[in-house]
Amino acid sequence: xxxxxxxxxxxxxxxxxxxxxxxxxxxxxxxxxxxxxxxxxxxxxxxxxxxxxxxxxxxxxxxxxxxxxxxxxxxxxxxxxxxxxxxxxxxxxxxxxxxxxxxxxxxxxxxxxxxxxxxxxxxxxxxxxxxxxxxxxxxxxxxxxxxxxxxxxxxxxxxxxxxxxxxxxxxxxxxxxxxxxxxxxxxxxxxxxxxxxxxxxxxxxxxxxxxxxxxxxxxxxxxxxxxxxxxxxxxxxxxxxxxxxxxxxxxxxxxxxxxxxxxxxxxxxxxxxxxxxxxxxxxxxxxxxxxxxxxxxxxxxxxxxxxxxx
Amino acid sequence: xxxxxxxxxxxxxxxxxxxxxxxxxxxxxxxxxxxxxxxxxxxxxxxxxxxxxxxxxxxxxxxxxxxxxxxxxxxxxxxxxxxxxxxxxxxxxxxxxxxxxxxxxxxxxxxxxxxxxxxxxxxxxxxxxxxxxxxxxxxxxxxxxxxxxxxxxxxxxxxxxxxxxxxxxxxxxxxxxxxxxxxxxxxxxxxxxxxxxxxxxxxxxxxxxxxxxxxxxxxxxxxxxxxxxxxxxxxxxxxxxxxxxxxxxxxxxxxxxxxxxxxxxxxxxxxxxxxx
Numbered sequence: 001x002x003x004x005x006x007x008x009x010x011x012x013x014x015x016x017x018x019x020x021x022x023x024x025x026x027x028x029x030x031x032x033x034x035x036x037x038x039x040x041x042x043x044x045x046x047x048x049x050x051x052x053x054x055x056x057x058x059x060x061x062x063x064x065x066x067x068x069x070x071x072x073x074x075x076x077x078x079x080x081x082x083x084x085x086x087x088x089x090x091x092x093x094x095x096x097x098x099x100x101x102x103x104x105x106x107x108x109x110x111x112x113x114x115x116x117x118x119x120x121x122x123x124x125x126x127x128x129x130x131x132x133x134x135x136x137x138x139x140x141x142x143x144x145x146x147x148x149x150x151x152x153x154x155x156x157x158x159x160x161x162x163x164x165x166x167x168x169x170x171x172x173x174x175x176x177x178x179x180x181x182x183x184x185x186x187x188x189x190x191x192x193x194x195x196x197x198x199x200x201x202x203x204x205x206x207x208x209x210x211x212x213x214x215x216x217x218x219x220x221x222x223x224x225x226x227x228x229x230x231x232x233x234x235x236x237x238x239x240x241x242x243x244x245x246x247x248x249x250x251x252x253x254x255x256x257x258x259x260x261x262x263x264x265x266x267x268x269x270x271x272x273x274x275x276x277x278x279x280x281x282x283x284x285x286x287x288x289x290x291x292x293x294x295x296x297x298x299x300x301x302x303x304x305x306x307x308x309x310x
Numbered sequence: 311x312x313x314x315x316x317x318x319x320x321x322x323x324x325x326x327x328x329x330x331x332x333x334x335x336x337x338x339x340x341x342x343x344x345x346x347x348x349x350x351x352x353x354x355x356x357x358x359x360x361x362x363x364x365x366x367x368x369x370x371x372x373x374x375x376x377x378x379x380x381x382x383x384x385x386x387x388x389x390x391x392x393x394x395x396x397x398x399x400x401x402x403x404x405x406x407x408x409x410x411x412x413x414x415x416x417x418x419x420x421x422x423x424x425x426x427x428x429x430x431x432x433x434x435x436x437x438x439x440x441x442x443x444x445x446x447x448x449x450x451x452x453x454x455x456x457x458x459x460x461x462x463x464x465x466x467x468x469x470x471x472x473x474x475x476x477x478x479x480x481x482x483x484x485x486x487x488x489x490x491x492x493x494x495x496x497x498x499x500x501x502x503x504x505x506x507x508x509x510x511x512x513x514x515x516x517x518x519x520x521x522x523x524x525x526x527x528x529x530x531x532x533x534x535x536x537x538x539x540x541x542x543x544x545x546x547x548x549x550x551x552x553x554x555x556x557x558x559x560x561x562x563x564x565x566x567x568x569x570x571x572x573x574x575x576x577x578x579x580x581x582x583x584x585x586x
Contacts (some may be wrong), residue, residue, distance in 0.1 A: 049471035057441060060441045064449070087434055090418060269454060
């Protein structure tokens, strides 16, 4: 996904001279290295000092540029949260954060570099938009949309590759508008990022078991597509959310608020249950910590049972 | 706002007015009066001593010099100076910290009233200043950026991240002014978290460093004008000041860091400022 990000950033930078790349000494990992090569005067490595990095980004944004900040959310959000809150969020400055290697994609590196709380942290910064592309096609569109959006954006990326969901030119993308990637009337699975592909796999399994699942790619975790959520609740009667993130304070929690307010239905939440993870492959971690395809299938069946039992 | 030699007597009168404003604002709505008082001459010289180029009726003028109040708790002093510089009506100062007014307890970025940066959590202004200087360079603009920090504020690691980066990027349009009033909230800075050798620290980070009496208007003006001619490295002016300067009993008592004089104290403070 980082290569897709890097290519998309270059496209945007070629078209718009106000785009600058600010790096926390990770450009060879995050996909920003292309900027360093092609636009050296618009690339700045601020070194391993995330708080200063965000302050510098705010200065650029206030001076009319569009800074993309590249780092790992595990380092950036925690280290520079004060600066994000004050310098970027309170003033609503036009800073774009790339959250590279997010979720559990750092795998064997261990829990310190994983970011399983980024939706919760950025969700607590009111003006921020949170974009979570589910494949490379969408990543390119998301980078474009982020650059055009007036205001701060958090763009989640991953170290690894995500299975292709959308063909070239076949990915609708509007900030705040979820994509229905599978129609179905028995339940709805609302997912984002890596988990959108997982949700589609689960839906295939469920279909064999006689259950038709609607799958919504909720690529914009903030602001949520309320309309899509309410329609899903009304039309299917059961909702499962799935995210590569803590269940507490994540996509599922935010969806539940909407469902609770507008049209309460049984819900189940697939994600990480209030714990840090450990070194392992992404597949191993998903299986051990409960956010694999099998977990989505099981939760779906429970949600459907709950609606019948009500 | 630049070019005319400053009339020191006029600057002294202005400084007195600013202190009276600060006393009114903080006594009524709370705040940090003694941290404001130590910065008054610095602000007066910047805005009225021919240092900053700005247009109060065109606050977003792209060529303007930027002043960044990193020690955000000195907001009342800055609001007073901005009002007197023409950004808004001085009558507005009594809307400080009141609901619906833009004059937040600690500055929130709002160019219309002359506030360049949000501050209040310390240590952040120098980074913003560096970003602004780099953006100016990229945009082929010539303006300067001045950042006022507190002394306690220099305990924040981010200040030194910015210092290191500013030197690395040879940000010679960046001037940091430290309001070295020797006290932080809990007490004398040497006792709580010593900064010395302070000038040496800035020099070690590659900055050009000068020192000045932070209440000597003439000396401040000379030093700041000279620093603007330094090339190749950012500059730090360590301004030796007195917390609470202007009111005798506030100068002696650092607990006025976070409380304003009230009742009889307020009257005494008023009298000293009006007659002193």
